[in-house]
Amino acid sequence: MERRRFLSKFISIAASGTVLSGFFKRTFARSPDYDPKGHYYGMGIQIDKCIGCGKCVEACKAENDVPKEPFFFRTWIERYVIKRDGEVTVQNIDPRIEQSKEVFSEGDILRSFFVPKLCNQCEKPPCVQVCPVGATFKTEDGVILVDDDRCIGCRYCIQACPYGARYLHPEKETADKCTFCYHRITKGMLPACVEVCPTQARIFGDVKSNASPLGRFKRMNKLHVLKPSLNTEPKVSYSGLDGEVR
């Protein structure tokens, strides 16, 4: 009897919670008065979960009007193949690049893995520091954005980014980069790359929140960021990051 009452209570609470959370989510998504002060975004990437399918790259290009050619990326996937003789081969996995279809003989491979790359949304962004007109800036919720109407196209930010995360948009002639899909996240949605990832290799959320997938990711993993010696303090952190990755 006890158990039945507990179960029925649990189910009803869970159900109403789901309904309520759905409700809140919808109203939040529609809410015009999004408060950036209440958020501080970051991303976690589980290297061991990435299968290199490239769905995130395609989704990103479609969602953000990134040119299709393989020279313009807001996010991309690198494949690392470390051979027994110590040779490291890195490739950008893109169906439009022939080299990325190279097949290695299994016996030669010591270890191999995929690394999704994107703008690290640095806490101390060198790109923001160098922009002569303040066209690239950090929002209150921690995302680095580019104001297309102000960018003069000098490309200094592209030079200053240690991660190669920026490119010059060939049509707009302004700098472009990952925004964490700012137009989506401020409506309570996930970035496109996170939403389509079939293995949940990418975890998006609030860096300050503990009770969230990102919070859990940070508790349960040994983490690392890219190029920590440059003191840019990335808000994208990796679990299972290999020393060969730069």
Place this chain on the structure above:
Amino acid sequence: MNPLTEKLFELLKQVTGYIYPNEIEVHWGILVVVYPYLTGLVAGAFILASLVKVFNVKEVQPAYRLALLTALAFLLIAPLPLLLHLGHPERSFEIFISPNFTSAMAMFGFVYAWYLMVVLLLEIWFTYRKDLIIWAQGETGAMRFIHRALALFSTDISERAVEFDKKMVKGITIIGIPSAFLLHGYVGFIFGSIKANPWWSSVLMPIVFLFSAIVSGIALVIFLYMVITPLRGEKIEVRCLDKMASFLFYAVIVDFSLELLDFIHRLYESEESIRILSDLVMNKLFVSLGVIQVLLGMLLPLAVMVSIRLFKLQEELRKLLYFVSVILIQLGIFATRWNVVIGGQMFSKSFRGLTTFKMDLLGLEGFVMALILLSLPFITLAILIKLLPPWDKVVKSFSDGSAQ
């Protein structure tokens, strides 16, 4: 497929190792090579002129005004390559009205305006004021009006006024030297402060830029002096030439030492990036750095200048050797700018691969445009010389009394 992506697909085949996918396009092309080259010439020419005034180097007096006008001509053209290189040149004014104070590049507007308005134009005005008034008195028509207007319609050529002019020139020169240092040192800082790029990121960068600027500026003034003087049917003053060449000699030695120090320091520290940088130097920059910049642009002229000092060579031979040296030095300094700007973008920040730079022949960022931009300062200089003749015979000496 548009021409850019077509070009990038072509470049993709020439990539060695791995580069980040966004890195295939070399973002700062030939125009950004031309820009620091031009500002370097400005700073160098001005510093040469300042040496005359501040340290009262009488031998170089014949080239003083030429050096000032050269600095002005090159300064007027210097922002053009930058402007043409922008994706949105129509928004360039944003740098002046809403500068980001943490950006070295944003300071461009202020350093440039300061140097042009406060230093160069003022110094030239005070230097020429008396002559402008005198010239206007003996002229008619448009030229008379132009000279009067350039003198801002001042008419006072009393001893007191001229004395004041002299004082001002001296004062401005004293402000001018640190300003010239600032102008080019800051260009070096634009590159030297990029921590993402180990080829650029060096505390020595502003100083190396500065000394290479002095080298190129002096070499340019020597070149112009040696070309223009015979064209005017005048005799080249060897004393003047020897003195300028000795300044050049010392500047080259300092510049060479600094670059050598930078090289040894990198090699000795042997940081993470050393492998890719060695690859860069040995493959992509072998000709432009090893052969043109170091061998032809520095060691050979240095050897020539040492031999001129060691063996007392004949005047004519000296002139010839000076002339060859300054051309080689000029070539070398252009290669220096090339190696910094282009070289710094040919390796990946992943330190795993190299890309290639392919210069277009035509187009906004092409070779022809670079040639036009490099010749524009000479055209400007020709106009300036027409308006403000810097020659001794025309100028009834005022700044020095008798030396001219």
